[in-house]
Amino acid sequence: MKTFTYAWRYLWARPMGALLNVLLLTLGLSSITFLLLVSHHMERAFDRDLAGIDVVVGAKGSPMQLILAGVLHLDVPPGNVNFAAVKALEKNPLVAQVIPISLGDNYQSYRIVGTTHAYVAHYQAPLAQGRLWDAPMQVVLGATVARKLGMAVGQSFAGSHGLGGTGHKHGDHDYQVVGILGATGSVLDRLILTDSASVWRVHEPAHMDLGEAKTDHETDHDHHDDHNDHDADKALPDDKREVTMALVRYTTPMAAVSFPRWVNTTTDMQAAAPALEVTRLLHMLGLGTDVLRAFAGMLLLTAGLSVFIALWSAVRERRGDLALLRMLGAPASRIAALLLTEALWLALLSSLCALVLGQLFVLGLGAMLGLESALLAAGMLWPSTLLLVPALAVLVSLGAALLPAWDAYRSDVLQLLQSRG
Amino acid sequence: MLQTHDLRYAYPGAGALSFPDVALAQGEVLLLSGPSGSGKSTWLALVAALVAPCAGSVRVAGQEIAALRGRAADAWRARNIGFLPQKLHLSAALTVRDNLALAHWAAGMPENPARITQVLAALGVQSLAGRLPSQLSGGQAQRVALARAVLMAPPLILADEPTASLDDAAAADAVGLLLQAAKAQKASLVIATHDARVAQTLAALGVSAPVLLPLQASAAQTDEVPA
Numbered sequence: 001m002k003t004f005t006y007a008w009r010y011l012w013a014r015p016m017g018a019l020l021n022v023l024l025l026t027l028g029l030s031s032i033t034f035l036l037l038v039s040h041h042m043e044r045a046f047d048r049d050l051a052g053i054d055v056v057v058g059a060k061g062s063p064m065q066l067i068l069a070g071v072l073h074l075d076v077p078p079g080n081v082n083f084a085a086v087k088a089l090e091k092n093p094l095v096a097q098v099i100p101i102s103l104g105d106n107y108q109s110y111r112i113v114g115t116t117h118a119y120v121a122h123y124q125a126p127l128a129q130g131r132l133w134d135a136p137m138q139v140v141l142g143a144t145v146a147r148k149l150g151m152a153v154g155q156s157f158a159g160s161h162g163l164g165g166t167g168h169k170h171g172d173h174d175y176q177v178v179g180i181l182g183a184t185g186s187v188l189d190r191l192i193l194t195d196s197a198s199v200w201r202v203h204e205p206a207h208m209d210l211g212e213a214k215t216d217h218e219t220d221h222d223h224h225d226d227h228n229d230h231d232a233d234k235a236l237p238d239d240k241r242e243v244t245m246a247l248v249r250y251t252t253p254m255a256a257v258s259f260p261r262w263v264n265t266t267t268d269m270q271a272a273a274p275a276l277e278v279t280r281l282l283h284m285l286g287l288g289t290d291v292l293r294a295f296a297g298m299l300l301l302t303a304g305l306s307v308f309i310a311l312w313s314a315v316r317e318r319r320g321d322l323a324l325l326r327m328l329g330a331p332a333s334r335i336a337a338l339l340l341t342e343a344l345w346l347a348l349l350s351s352l353c354a355l356v357l358g359q360l361f362v363l364g365l366g367a368m369l370g371l372e373s374a375l376l377a378a379g380m381l382w383p384s385t386l387l388l389v390p391a392l393a394v395l396v397s398l399g400a401a402l403l404p405a406w407d408a409y410r411s412d413v414l415q416l417l418q419s420r421g
Numbered sequence: 422m423l424q425t426h427d428l429r430y431a432y433p434g435a436g437a438l439s440f441p442d443v444a445l446a447q448g449e450v451l452l453l454s455g456p457s458g459s460g461k462s463t464w465l466a467l468v469a470a471l472v473a474p475c476a477g478s479v480r481v482a483g484q485e486i487a488a489l490r491g492r493a494a495d496a497w498r499a500r501n502i503g504f505l506p507q508k509l510h511l512s513a514a515l516t517v518r519d520n521l522a523l524a525h526w527a528a529g530m531p532e533n534p535a536r537i538t539q540v541l542a543a544l545g546v547q548s549l550a551g552r553l554p555s556q557l558s559g560g561q562a563q564r565v566a567l568a569r570a571v572l573m574a575p576p577l578i579l580a581d582e583p584t585a586s587l588d589d590a591a592a593a594d595a596v597g598l599l600l601q602a603a604k605a606q607k608a609s610l611v612i613a614t615h616d617a618r619v620a621q622t623l624a625a626l627g628v629s630a631p632v633l634l635p636l637q638a639s640a641a642q643t644d645e646v647p648a
Contacts, residue, residue: 002526006515013514324510327469328569329499330527331492414466 003334007341010314017310018346021303025350025393026357028300033358033389035292040383041362041376042282045072049187050274052122054256057081057089057263058245063272064281070101070245071274073111073187076163077103077244081269084239086246092262094255099247102199105159110145112159112175112192114199114243122247123186129153130179136197139175143183144190153177159202173202200241300396307346308400311339315404315411323413336409343401347393354389422447422609423468423577428477428487430463437475440464443633445609447576450600450630452620453613459634461613465579468611469502470494482576499528503570503608505599507582509562511554517541517565518550524572540568543605544598559587563595571602578603580612584619596622 011018049072058066061078068075083100090098099122102114113119117132120140130153132140141151151157156176175194183189248271250259260271315322322335359380366376423445431437438460445451453461466472468479470486471494479487481501489497511520521537541547544564554562563583570578580599584592596612596619603610612619612630623630 002522002532006519006523006526009514009519010512318512320506320508320510321512324504324506325523325527326495327471327498327502327504327506328524328527329495329497329502329529329573331495331529334527334529413471414462 003338003341004345007338007345010318010338011342011345014310014314021307021310021346022349022353024299024303024306025346025397026353028296028298028303028396029350029354029389029393030357030361031292031296031299032392033354033386034361035289035296036383036385036388037358037362037381038365038376039289040381040385042285044381045187045376046278046282048185050278052249053247053274054250055248055260055263055271055273056245057086057248057269057271060268060270063270064277066245066270066272067274067277068281069103070247071187073113073191080242080244081246082239083241083243084237085267085269086243087238089246089248089263092259094250094252094259095248096251097249100196100243101245101247102196102242103163103244104199104203105161106163107157107159107175107192108149110142110149110190110192111163112139112194112199114194114196116196119247120181120188120193123184123188125184125186125188126182128180128182130177132179133193133195133198134178136195136201137173137175138178139192139194139198140179140181141177142181142189142191142193145192146180151177151180153180196243300392303350304396304400307343307397308403311343311401311404312407314342315339315408319411322408323411323415326411326413332409332411335411336405339405339408340398340401343397343405344394347390347397350397351390351393354393355386358389422449422482423451423611424478424480425468426478428464428467428479429475430460430467430472431475438463440467440477441633445611445631447609448604448607449609450603450623450628451609451611452623452630452632453611454615454620454632455634456615461615462581464633465581465611465613468577469504469579470498496529499530500573501575501577503573503575503578503606505567505570505578505580505583507585509554509566511557511562511565511569513554516551516553517546517557520554520565521569521572524569528573530573536572540572541565544568544602560591560594564598567598567602571606571608574606574608576606576608578606578608578610580610580614582614582616583612584614584616589618592616592618593622593625597626600626600628 053071056066056070058070058077059079059081065075065078069077086098086100089095097118099118100115101119103111104114105112120132127140128143128146130140141149145151154177156174158174175192175198181188181193248259250256256273260273263269263271325335326332362376363380423443425440425443427442428440429437430440440460443451453464455461463472467474467487468481470479470489473490474487477487478485484497486494486497511517512523515523518537518541521540522532522534525532538547538550541550544567546561546564546568549557549561549565554565557565570580578599583595583599587595599610599612600623620630620632
């Protein structure tokens with residue numbers, strides 16, 4: 001145990017050099033920590049948000065855009081699709097469930113998503129307060145939305161057009177908060193959910209006065225004829241209505257073979273498999289992270305070289321001291337262990353600094369890009385892959401210490417006696 | 422205490438050195454004399470079991486050490502040899518007390534604070550225990566190094582040029598201190614030096630010290646011995 005104490009003292013006998021080495025190692029290791037954390041956060045987010053969604057059906061365009069817009073709620077959608085066509089999907093024997101998603105508005109940059117109760121059930125989100133909507137223009141807030149906006153059940157607000165924060169206000173359409181969801185860690189946390197009919201009411205030229213509660217689209221449809229249309233005095237039937245996309249769950253995994261092709265060839269819509277698109281996305285990001293990883297590797301290599309030079313010169317400087325320890329009866333192995341322990345201290349210190357710094361980087365990035373609880377989870381995650389960081393630290397510093405330790409191991413006491421000073 | 426017989430050592434690629442026999446009783450002093458390059462260092466290394474002779478025997482306190490190797494030699498050296506180098510090699514990163522504790526660590530022993538206090542007190546440097554070597558005067562540093570040499574109560578103390586770079590008064594002090602420390606430990610003392618003042622001081626103190634001159638005994642190859 002004393003070896004650790006002495007190694008520590010020897011290390012800090014040259015404080016500037018020690019600090020520089022800790023700094024260099026920390027730079028390399030924290031970059032690696034950052035990369036590991038970001039990829040873990042993203043994989044977790046994808047796993048969570050994509051779970052159980054076999055395919056997304058939406059307007060033709062980029063399939064990745066469709067997934068990013070409709071499942072992860074990061075991008076704008078390619079366009080809208082006919083609601084009747086989406087409903088028709090339910091009749092396909094390969095389809096177990098269809099969840100319609102209607103985008104278009106936001107409130108304070110949080111998306112207002114028109115959908116059905118099935119969407120909430122899909123992510124198994126519990127209700128923290130209130131209830132789910134049972135009529136259009138009633139909304140349920142995701143946990144993050146409620147917290148950030150400080151909103152409570154009973155309050156009402158007007159949405160803005162578009163998916164950003166700057167669209168014009170739909171002043172004449174107020175949403176009423178009827179419930180708040182508990183945190184799920186999924187995409188729901190940062191969404192405002194409402195009935196699909198709310199989105200139609202806000203956007204369609206028809207101003208449907210659905211004062212009485214209507215829980216599903218069938219009844220909406222049934223009552224269309226009762227509503228006034230500014231332009232045509234006509235309510236719209238399903239085949240004139242639009243949703244942005246539909247999340248589809250298969251009855252059988254075999255559907256993945258034929259269903260997307262069927263959609264792509266026989267309808268005006270496209271089917272995009274989230275798993276496929278995310279793999280593609282990660283592959284594209286992978287090219288970026290490869291560069292970062294190479295950069296981190298270079299930093300680490302530089303740090304290793306610096307540690308090597310520091311320990312090498314330390315051995316040269318303390319050659320006499322080390323030889324004297326041999327004269328005092330220390331076996332050569334104990335001298336070498338002293339040097340290696342010095343390197344281990346560097347590894348330990350820089351690992352700790354790197355882990356803390358890496359976590360801070362990720363938190364900072366999340367706050368800066370507003371990706372909190374989107375791609376990056378709100379809190380700190382400690383995936384087991386982070387063990388790579390101390391492992392690399394030990395590898396690099398011990399590797400750098402090997403030659404100096406060997407030099408110390410072989411230190412010739414006789415030479416010390418002969419040099420006499 | 423110390424007997425050598427027909428001791429020889431061969432440097433790789435050079436001729437052999439042979440040393441005259443030595444018999445030193447407990448508490449006696451031996452002066453190892455001769456200019457540098459005369460084999461003093463080699464003789465010290467042989468007696469400290471740092472290198473193995475190619476022939477002959479070295480007995481310290483009744484034990485044959487010429488055959489000791491590796492860890493056995495290290496362990497033996499830790500307990501039987503006190504070493505005072507010319508350059509003191511006090512670790513700059515450690516306090517005086519920790520420099521002594523480092524000797525315990527080197528010997529593979531648990532730290533013995535009472536013993537450290539005891540040897541520091543015996544040499545009058547107890548009050549310096551918390552200082553760093555850089556905060557010591559030359560004389561103080563030498564006392565600390567001597568305290569480190571006698572820490573393990575070795576039966577044999579080897580001093581390598583203890584008076585080099587000291588003025589006359591300090592040199593006399595250093596020799597006196599060495600004798601005192603050796604006497605307190607009842608240890609035998611070998612002083613390797615080419616400084617004539619050491620012999621004078623010993624004579625003045627009435628200490629009879631046989632003089633060993635390795636140069637006289639070594640063969641003509643001494644020129645090839647690395648200095």
